[in-house]
Amino acid sequence: KHRVFSGIQPSGGLTLGNYLGAIKRFVDMQDQGIETLYCVVDMHAITVWQDPEALRRQTRELAAGYLAAGLNPDRSILFNQSQVPEHAQLGWIFNCVARMGWMNRMTQWKDKAGKNAEKASLGLFAYPSLMAADILLYHATHVPVGEDQKQHVELTRDIAAKFNNDYDVAFFPLTEPVIEGAATRVMSLRDGSKKMSKSDPSDMSRINMTDDADTIAKKIRKAKTDPEPLPDTMKGLDDRPEARNLVRIYAALAEMTPDQVLADFGGQQFSAFKPALVDLAVDKLAPISTEMARLMQDPAEIDRILAGGAARARAIATPILERTYDIVGMVRG
Ligand code: TYM
Secondary structure, eight states: OOOEEEOOOOSOOHHHIIIIIIHHHHHHHHTOEEEEEEEEHHHHHHTSSOHHHHHHHHHHHHHHHHHHOOOOOOTTTEGGGGGGGGHHHHHHHTTTTSHHHHHHTHHHHHHTTTGGGGGHHHHHHHHHHHHHHHHHHTTTTEEEGGGGGHHHHHHHHHHHHHHHHHTTOOOOOHHHEOOOTSSSSBBOSSSSHHHHHHOOOOOOGGGBTTHHHHHHHHHHHSOOSSSSOOSGGGGGGGGOOOHHHHHHHHHHTTTOOOOHHHHHHHHHHOOHHHHHHHHHHHHHHHHHHHHHHHHHTTTHHHHHHHHHHHHHHHHHHHHHHHHHHHHHTTTOO
């Protein structure tokens, strides 16, 4: 039986990378009738400083983004992590299973803590262990994520295997990362070697889910490209990262393969391709940002949806945490 879990940090606005790499695929899985849980991981967000008011707003905005993109709170369980305290409880158990050396090898830790690891929070170091708890608290079998989260899902499997081995049980599943589609790693619009990210200092490097049509058009028009026409197949883009990125974005938005896009646009210049991409992006993204803005007018309704999701999530999590405590040897009355 399949059960899908995934999460996004409310640590800034949503980007096109989050949409194509994660949210759009969350909606597809929900619509395939799979059991789906999608979380706003507020406890992960505070591993780096978050202004409390901004965190509250971004939590609701991310929930609004989920809903606006097509997640249905009756079909998927939508909630924020801190309302299900079992995440932190299982996270502690996993802190005692995972090894320091495993955490030290995480590329995201190395990137985020950089040379100043002494000044990073302890939570940032333990981050992947809490992420393993998010997933395994529900015995999730599949986790849709972008390419950059692959190492964390693999670590989740290592934690599950070590727990099962240490306690001689077959309790936690070995969860599969699901990294599929044309846009599992959307790159910066200014530099094809860098991931599109909410933390990039240049707003021109990314499309935000809250950008209006004019802003989307301007960013695509100014996106870095090269002077060559588009080739007929993706092989011809091996050394052209910026061009490859725009073709992949088009493919993901249009629900085509990149080669199908090039079957239509091969031989054409960017002066023809970019306006088509602008039309497609505005067509797909503008309704989502409009709906997000509408939902944000009623934050109490968003809070109600998150609380309802949290209650349903806890109903799944509680027996799994209780069983974990029993396996570990915790006495409970
Ligand atoms: P986060 O919040 O950085 O990103 C959320 C999701 O968006 C994907 N993503 C991208 N995909 C393609 N191209 C990009 N440029 C791009 N940027 C971001 C990410 O891969 C991710 O799927 N650790 C996670 C959050 C998390 C989680 C979990 C995920 C916490 N617990 C349990 C899955 C399961 C993170 O920081 O994602």
